[in-house]
Amino acid sequence: MKQTIKDIVMPIETAGLTFKNPFIVASGPASRDISQIIQAEKSGWGGVSIKLTIDPEPYISRNPRYRWLDDSDIHIFTLEKRLNLEQGLRLVESGREQTKDLILFANITYAGDKGLDGWAKLAKKFEDAGAHAIEINFCCPNMSFNLDAIGEEKEGRPSTGASLGSNVEVVKMITRAIKESVSIPVFAKLTPEAGNIGEVAKGAVDAGADGVCGTANRLGVPPIDIYNPENIVYRLQEYTSLGCISGPWLKPLALRDVLQMRTTIGSEHTIIGTGGVRHFSDAVEMGMVGADLIGVCTAVMLLGFDILPRIMRDLKRYLQETDRDSFADIRDIALPYFKTAAELTMITGYARVIDENCVACGFCTRIAHCNAIEIIDEKAVVRRDKCLGCSTCVDICPRDAIEMVLKPCTPAPSRRNPCRE
Ligand SMILES: Cc1cc2nc3c(=O)[nH]c(=O)nc-3n(C[C@H](O)[C@H](O)[C@H](O)COP(=O)(O)O)c2cc1C
Incomplete structure (x- = not known):
């Protein structure tokens, strides 16, 4: 053209x-x-x-x-x-x-x-x-x-x-x-x-x-x-x-x-x-x-x-x-x-596996800094007490089988008003 x-x-x-x-x-x-x-x-x-x-x-x-x-x-x-x-x-x-x-x-x-x-x-x-x-x-x-x-x-x-x-x-x-x-x-x-x-x-x-x-x-x-x-x-x-x-x-x-x-x-x-x-x-x-x-x-x-x-x-x-x-x-x-690291607001949440997408490939279980995910009965399972909320597992999952979710809190969290750490 x-x-x-x-x-x-x-x-x-x-x-x-x-x-x-x-x-x-x-x-x-x-x-x-x-x-x-x-x-x-x-x-x-x-x-x-x-x-x-x-x-x-x-x-x-x-x-x-x-x-x-x-x-x-x-x-x-x-x-x-x-x-x-x-x-x-x-x-x-x-x-x-x-x-x-x-x-x-x-x-x-x-x-x-x-x-x-x-x-x-x-x-x-x-x-x-x-x-x-x-x-x-x-x-x-x-x-x-x-x-x-x-x-x-x-x-x-x-x-x-x-x-x-x-x-x-x-x-x-x-x-x-x-x-x-x-x-x-x-x-x-x-x-x-x-x-x-x-x-x-x-x-x-x-x-x-x-x-x-x-x-x-x-x-x-x-x-x-x-x-x-x-x-x-x-x-x-x-x-x-x-x-x-x-x-x-x-x-x-x-x-x-x-x-x-x-x-x-x-x-x-x-x-x-x-x-x-x-x-x-x-x-x-x-x-x-x-x-x-x-x-x-x-x-x-x-x-x-x-x-x-x-x-x-x-x-x-x-x-x-x-x-x-x-x-x-x-x-x-x-x-x-853009804020300084000290001024950033942390939103409380954790990783959750989307079962229908997970094929138990195990990539997420290798992450060294949290060790929060294991394979149980052919599915990845997140241990919430260990999950840091960092979201690395979402990035490395080849099947889009992990997402980050907001942690329940009172009042109930929403996208506009999540719980903050
Ligand atoms: C082969 C080459 C020669 C360059 N020569 C000059 C130069 O003579 N004067 C200058 O101010 N910058 C020079 N630059 C830097 C560029 O102008 C530009 O600032 C830099 O490459 C980053 O932009 P870019 O990623 O779009 O290349 C040169 C860069 C390249 C790759």
Whole structure:
């Protein structure tokens, strides 16, 4: 079915910018040349964050080697090509010339010896080239952060990406310097490696950032061939290294980053939620914990720019079903349901076997933490005195033969008014 403008339009105004919809191609290999930027606009994306520009010339920039590990929903890489200043500026210029209403973010890192002045001047060059916004790269874990992680000598090499984003004071200084040098919106793309991304986000907005972004990939060990550890996971590459993990695996962590940032910075500033988004429902979850805009990288790499019309179609249907007009209407609505562990209300109940479904397979009897279920006369039987109410047995039963029920109490419990522990 041919896509029409109406299908992909859902305007979002945030940080002084107008996006035709909340979806942005996140900085990465799908935003490194002009043909990709043109394709992103054709497919209907609201914005593109161009591939990281490092100035001076990237100190680690090599042909890519990626792996998509379908069975674990993991994308992993270490080697990657970055843009140099000239390439980055030309890309923004030609992107502005050849697109109409696509919002372009310049994802940048200054790696020279001019300190804050170097950062400020770099950002200004991108503003002059036509970038709609600056996205300061405080996130990439596969540059200096990767080397720091394996204890490599720091002397003489610049700190970049997640190494900078791990220090709130550095984030504040760089953000402030850039904010003073440009008049376009400034976003800080943050790493969770600092410990509390909410506090760093607060530092960034206090220093003037118009918005913050999560989440970049996490540094991890690629799968190891336990019989032949010399057979590394990457093709056409010798030896391995810590790798940047992204894709669906990342989503729960990415949601947490957005939630922590939103609850710490308050409602005023923009958040771009990124990490593991592939379907409209992933984006809705991001919105519900605080995201205004959604970044997508791995799903575009693997499935192409044309995933956007499908996501928009599904999102529009969902909004219609739930009687909402826009993506902005779902922002923050899950937040009131998040409490600390101490504040959670426990409902008193226990597991009950649905006899007609039970085939006495015995899976539930193996659960080690309660030992509350035994097989008697070819049926599972729950010992209520031992049942913790945890519900693991419901999840592992292959026959849907166990359910959780409310414990009788006075007055009689109901779904709306159960007995509470
Ligand atoms: C191969 C690759 C290269 C990336 N390069 C950049 C980059 O240059 N700058 C940046 O800020 N993030 C970069 N990222 C991170 C993504 O923009 C995104 O934040 C992360 O992958 C999580 O989103 P996803 O699960 O949709 O991929 C890269 C990710 C991948 C997979």
